[in-house]
Structure formats: structure tokens, C-alpha cells
Amino acid sequence: MDQTPKPEPKWRGAVRAKLAGPTPDQAWSYLKDFCALDRWIPTLHTCRKVEGSDGEVGCVRYCAGSLNRSDPAAPVGWSKERLVDFDPVRRSYSYEVVESNKGFGSYAATIRVGSDPDGGCCVEWSFESDPVKGWTYEGFTSYLESLARGVAARLEAEINKSNKHDK
Numbered sequence: 292m293d294q295t296p297k298p299e300p301k302w303r304g305a306v307r308a309k310l311a312g313p314t315p316d317q318a319w320s321y322l323k324d325f326c327a328l329d330r331w332i333p334t335l336h337t338c339r340k341v342e343g344s345d346g347e348v349g350c351v352r353y354c355a356g357s358l359n360r361s362d363p364a365a366p367v368g369w370s371k372e373r374l375v376d377f378d379p380v381r382r383s384y385s386y387e388v389v390e391s392n393k394g395f396g397s398y399a400a401t402i403r404v405g406s407d408p409d410g411g412c413c414v415e416w417s418f419e420s421d422p423v424k425g426w427t428y429e430g431f432t433s434y435l436e437s438l439a440r441g442v443a444a445r446l447e448a449e450i451n452k453s454n455k456h457d458k
Contacts, residue, residue, distance in 0.1 A: 308443035394424030
């Protein structure tokens with residue numbers, strides 16, 4: 292009888308956060324910058340291009356911040372993430388983690404800005420990954436939900452501020 296442990300199944304999920312006033316195009320105009328994620332996620336201290344051209348497939352960004360659940364003793368959690376798809380028509384981009392100290396095996400995600408049926412727009416963040424060291428699936432998904440809500444709130448505030456200046 293084979294005693295080899297079976298690998299844990301992939302984690303798959305999606306989270307969504309609504310923006311009350313902005314249109315999808317307004318939100319996308321800010322969120323499309325692949326190397327500016329630190330502008331929208333407060334726990335990221337840096338997000339910068341390390342390879343390629345921003346917005347072009349193959350571009351690699353380096354992100355670092357204060358959270359690292361897989362190694363709480365590490366002073367910084369960081370990852371290098373490669374852009375694998377950029378679709379301005381669908382207002383989305385997909386990326387994969389290529390190197391990290393945050394407990395990721397394989398991790399791929401898509402961020403998309405879409406219309407909300409009640410008006411305004413929404414930010415959708417879908418992912419597929421190996422189980423992430425230091426997290427449960429529920430905890431990881433809850434964390435992504437809070438990130439998406441934070442991104443939506445910051446985008447909404449920035450767009451509303453810009454709209455007031457345009458009047």
C-alpha cells in the first residue's frame with residue numbers, strides 16, 4: 292500500500308468589494324498601474340518594478356510590507372510577482388508569485404474592476420494557490436476580503452477627491 296502523503300488540494304477563491312460612486316473606468320485608471328499596489332494597500336511599504344516594463348506581460352514587481360504570517364520573526368514580508376496577463380478592455384490583470392518569504396508555493400491571482408449591479412463598480416480579486424504556510428483557507432480568504440475592501444475605500448476616496456478638484 293502506498294504511504295506517500297497526498298498533496299493538499301489547491302486553494303481557489305474570489306473576493307469582491309464595492310465602490311459606491313466611481314465608474315469602472317475611473318477605478319481602473321488608478322488600479323491598472325501594476326507597480327503601484329502600495330498606493331492602495333496600507334500594509335505594503337513598497338511596490339516597485341524590478342524587471343520589464345510596467346503594464347507589459349513579463350514585468351516583475353517587488354512588494355514588501357509588515358505582514359508575514361509564515362515567518363512572524365521576519366522583519367518584512369516580501370514577494371516578487373510577475374505580470375502574466377494585462378487586459379485593459381476587461382479592466383484586469385493577472386500575476387503570479389515567482390519568489391517570496393511569505394509561505395507561498397504556487398500563487399496566481401487576477402484583479403479586475405467591474406460594474407456593480409446596484410451602480411458604481413467593484414474590485415474583484417480571484418486566486419488559485421497551494422495552501423499558504425501560516426494560514427488557513429478561511430483566514431487567507433478573509434484577509435484578501437479586507438485587502439479588497441481597503442483597496443476599494445482608498446480608490447473611492449482618491450476618485451472622489453479628484454472629482455471635487457475637477458469641478
